[in-house]
Amino acid sequence: MPIDFNFMVGGEAGQGVQSAGFLLAKVFARGGYHVFADQDYESRVRGGHNFFRIRVSDSNVNAAAEGVDILIALNGDSIELHQPEMVAHGIIVYDGEKIKGGSDDHGSLLSIPLEKLAEEKTADRLMINTVALGAALSLVNYDLNMLNDVLKDRFEKGEVSDKNFAAAKAGYDYVQSKHKGKSRKFQPLSDTKRMLLTGNEAISLGAVAAGCKFMAAYPMTPASSIMEYIAAKSKNLDLVMVHVEDEIAAINMTIGAAYAGVRAMTATSGSGLCLMVEGIGLAGITETPIVIIDAQRPGPAVGLPTRTEQGDLQFVLHAHHSDFPRAILAPATIEDAFWVTVNAFNWADKYQLPVIILTDQHLASSHTTVDLLDLSQVKIDHGILFSEKHNDPLDYMRHRLTKSGISPRAFPGLGKALVVTDCDEHDEEGHLTEDAGERTAQVQKRMRKLISLEKEITTPQRYGPKKAETTLIGWGSTYGAIHEAVDILCREDTRVNMLHLNELWPFPAKAVADAVSKARNSYVIENNATGQLAQLIKTATGYDVTNQILKYDGRPFTPGYITQAVQKGVR
């Protein structure tokens, strides 16, 4: 029987929900399981209600699923809110001496004296979450030594990991002695070593693997962990992360570093990107290669700071006035986020333009297991560079008119060539001009770069039966949920397939038009209120995808949600 099991840790901010959730995800990842874990948290440091879902499977998973098998409830709200989600024979671990259990009509409540055990074994009430974690592992008879190894890696100080282990063991032993055999048994599956990564970590790794040397940013949820990761590794990797005064400085400083010749990026979320818009155009007209990460969250303005949305697509397509080329990418999965980021740096350099990567809170802060990334597959392409060996530096013109529109790049101070560029319209040398002919030539030159960039766009991903009644169309982080919904629907004899885009601009109009025209019935599935991909499809292909499954409550799609929506529609 295939394994597909859901743990959940629920509690207030400050109770260690994230820490216990992460450790659970990590021990199963170490045991060779595939894991997908997502977080739901409020914009506060203490209190409120947060949960961390960990889906453990023996096959690849890229989405959260409904139904909780074991819930660790660190407060009463967690029981009340999540009891309806429990599967038959699911178990809720809670401390009956401290919190009210509510009704037990599912027979699922399992009271364990978490606080008492924490105090007895570690003299520290803060260890409640770890005691509960041990209890949960005991319920599935998992190898506790696996946790010990994980703790040792996580905590530098031996006494901290020992204390955590003592707490976990207390919970583990308590369950073994009193409630053995309550749940199904799990043993480590294999020795397969997989990475457990968040989307933001995948992007950070992609950036450093691509040779990014500079980042300037201003903290904003859910993008902040990228700048924190880069800052933490800046000494090891000889790179620089500047925490600047605002997003305007972030993008302009990034552009300055890129102009001077190092790979550079910035990261923010929607309303931070609003402040960066002028920089997108500056990179456009000065033809400076930069990578911008937009980890989307619901808006407008501050919106829902800690939640997810795909509401920025139409914004980033058009952000800034006038016409210039740009590229927009949207990773489908956490692993894809690594490769998309590497690609973004190459495109930025080759076509000398801003590349925007659209992720969202769901992708940014979910964890998943990823096979060890094969760095030998990372190819770095800086595009066409000016060589002073073969050319006279006095002849150098930064914005030289060429057939492809791509002018060879030189970097200030590295040779004798003077690198001149301007946010005003400029001539080939880079000096400002108001000449009508030069203006027209420079606009056309910049736009010509799209011709070769369009050839880089790969065909959108297809999945499911070639011939199907219904095609589900999505972009970015919904990949996992839609993919799984296709499997479920096909198993239930509804013939559906999927078309998924992780490259959105230049838009693969021909491939999308082809798919939409052949499908009897198409749905777009998007985490926004107006069907922003549907609008893009309409503009680019003329096809109207009127069936839309839209979700804009700040929560991610699950396969079950999509399945039900399609079934309702198809009927």
Next chain:
Amino acid sequence: MVAISDYAGLKPAWCPGCGNFGILKALNSALVDMNIEPHRILLVSGIGQAGKLPHYTRGNVFNSLHGRPVPPAIGAKIANSELIVIAISGDGDAYGEGGNHFLHAARRNHDITYLVHNNQIYGLTKGQASPTSDFGFITNTTPYGAANPVNPIALAIISGASFVARGFSGDIDHLSDLIKKGIAHRGFALIDILQPCVSFNHKNTFQWYRERVCKLEDRKYDRSDKKAALEKAFIWGKEIPIGIIYEDNLPVYEDQLPALSVGPLIKQKFNIRRVKKLLAEFI
């Protein structure tokens, strides 16, 4: 040897008699005196008549957006610390639109030189009040008089800049000397330059400034004394002090960056093997 002809740029499109000409001349002669070749400098300017200066000399040029020369100048300096980076603004660019960057660049004390052409008026947009216009100054956008001006000198000193000076475009030799000292200084070097706008500011003219400017160099003055410097920063009226108002050795942002201790970022070879080690941390 570098000659003044090495710095012959495009023909300026400034008004005849513009105070900017003196600044251009002072900058060019400073670079020649310091024997700096054009390819070693990066001029990052903003928008306004001052923003055009880099086109009228020679060097690497990044003419950036209004109010934004400082962030790209910092980015470029960090990317290639061997570049001599000079940011160039007008008073609107530096103290209005770019105020936040000015404050924080001074606070972090980045190793760049910042020339601010301060004519107390908006020239390019034809005569509106600027953040440094005198109180009560009447323009199209301030028919009842301009509000209090900012004090860029005091602001730079209290924010943490390690070199703060004021020059006058009517005294080219003195200004050129200040620019040389600003370039040689390690840390954020602000040179606020009094620069008459002959078309739109009929109050603060060459004549008006000449009657008021007095050189600090002529007096006994300890410019590393922050309190004394702040006092000087508030003198504006019958006397307007010019020269180095504050200078000290303060920690420089770039010196805090471990990556720069092994040489300019741009010259460091990328080694993917170091990334491989990071992957193991996620298993």
